[in-house]
Amino acid sequence: RKYNVAILGASGAVGKVMLKVLEERDFPINNLKLLASARSAGKEVEFKGEKYKIEEVKPESFDNIDIALFSAGGSTSKKWAPIAVEKGAIVVDNSSAWRMDENVPLVVPEVNPEDVKWHKGIIANPNCSTIQMVVALYPIHKEKNIKRIIVSTYQAVSGAGAKAIEDLRKETEAKLKGEDYKPEALPNHIAFNVIPHIDVFLDNLHTKEEMKMVNETRKIMHAPDIKVSPTCARVPVFNGHSESVVIETEKPITVEETREILRNAPGVIVEDDPFNNIYPMPINADGKDEVFVGRIKKDLAFDNGIAMWIVADNLRKGAATNAVQIAELLIKYNLV
Numbered sequence: 001r002k003y004n005v006a007i008l009g010a011s012g013a014v015g016k017v018m019l020k021v022l023e024e025r026d027f028p029i030n031n032l033k034l035l036a037s038a039r040s041a042g043k044e045v046e047f048k049g050e051k052y053k054i055e056e057v058k059p060e061s062f063d064n065i066d067i068a069l070f071s072a073g074g075s076t077s078k079k080w081a082p083i084a085v086e087k088g089a090i091v092v093d094n095s096s097a098w099r100m101d102e103n104v105p106l107v108v109p110e111v112n113p114e115d116v117k118w119h120k121g122i123i124a125n126p127n128c129s130t131i132q133m134v135v136a137l138y139p140i141h142k143e144k145n146i147k148r149i150i151v152s153t154y155q156a157v158s159g160a161g162a163k164a165i166e167d168l169r170k171e172t173e174a175k176l177k178g179e180d181y182k183p184e185a186l187p188n189h190i191a192f193n194v195i196p197h198i199d200v201f202l203d204n205l206h207t208k209e210e211m212k213m214v215n216e217t218r219k220i221m222h223a224p225d226i227k228v229s230p231t232c233a234r235v236p237v238f239n240g241h242s243e244s245v246v247i248e249t250e251k252p253i254t255v256e257e258t259r260e261i262l263r264n265a266p267g268v269i270v271e272d273d274p275f276n277n278i279y280p281m282p283i284n285a286d287g288k289d290e291v292f293v294g295r296i297k298k299d300l301a302f303d304n305g306i307a308m309w310i311v312a313d314n315l316r317k318g319a320a321t322n323a324v325q326i327a328e329l330l331i332k333y334n335l336v
């Protein structure tokens with residue numbers, strides 16, 4: 001069987017990669033509908049050698065759609081997901097709008113694939129930094145019971161959308177010419193800088209991005225008691241998020257055991273030969289679907305502690321690929 005698929009946000013940074021990933025994986029598509037706002041209506045996009053026109057999203061856009069992949073921001077999703085579901089589509093949503101809703105599964109296929117089975121129309125795709133972290137940590141948690149996670153992120157500008165990618169390019173060019181440029185989609189200067197601020201600040205002085213890593217990790221791993229200490233920063237990298245992660249486990253854990261668990265973990269590639277300059281980096285993860293882990297070392301602050309460095313393409317595994325994998329699960333489990 002083939003399916004009618006819509007992409008809302010088809011002109012955006014993640015939407016474009018969704019198209020690429022659907023094509024690469026030869027997703028069984030009957031009709032493909034590309035949607036965005038009026039701003040992009042009429043723009044042409046290529047899919048499998050054919051040209052498609054982007055349309056402005058309307059309620060009728062979701063008539064006869066089986067699967068709708070959304071990546072158009074939280075408020076757009078809040079408005080359009082219920083309409084798409086009403087029309088009979090299953091929505092896989094990349095925004096943060098529905099992730100913590102108790103009626104909405106939050107799914108990383110390598111971790112909690114079975115959760116798609118209780119969906120009520122919407123399935124949420126987790127935060128990019130959270131996805132790559134849980135893909136690496138869940139297999140360790142199953143064997144060693146993780147009690148605590150301390151994570152610092154080094155997040156690429158692509159995670160903030162197409163405008164932020166332009167911001168980094170334009171500000172870097174301007175600075176090299178000795179000129180000024182003020183980013184439009186980022187809260188501060190990004191060229192030759194690091195911004196410890198992603199999404200909005202909350203009353204507890206954490207950012208919303210940081211709290212996503214706390215709450216979503218617990219929900220995806222079904223581990224309500226895991227303690228997460230997050231700091232999220234934006235770095236002047238175009239694509240690929242990096243994370244320094246320290247875990248404290250209940251059971252004793254060694255570097256060799258961690259390497260062995262990660263070598264057998266689905267979706268993970270261990271890249272860990274530090275004396276030969278081999279470790280995960282965003283420029284190598286760019287364009288790949290796996291999560292790369294290296295710099296695995298015994299942590300010096302906890303008795304049962306391991307530190308590691310986790311890198312993934314945030315537009316792919318952190319967004320588009322994970323969403324398409326969720327759509328593939330819907331087919332696999334006969335839910336669509």
Ligand code: A2P
Binds near residue numbers: 008009012014037
């Ligand atoms: P548009 O290009 O028409 O603005 P990014 O994350 O790269 O900024 O992309 C956001 C995506 O979400 C774009 O495809 C954008 O379309 C789409 N989008 C943003 N706001 C709306 C809206 N109100 N209705 C429909 N699509 C929207």
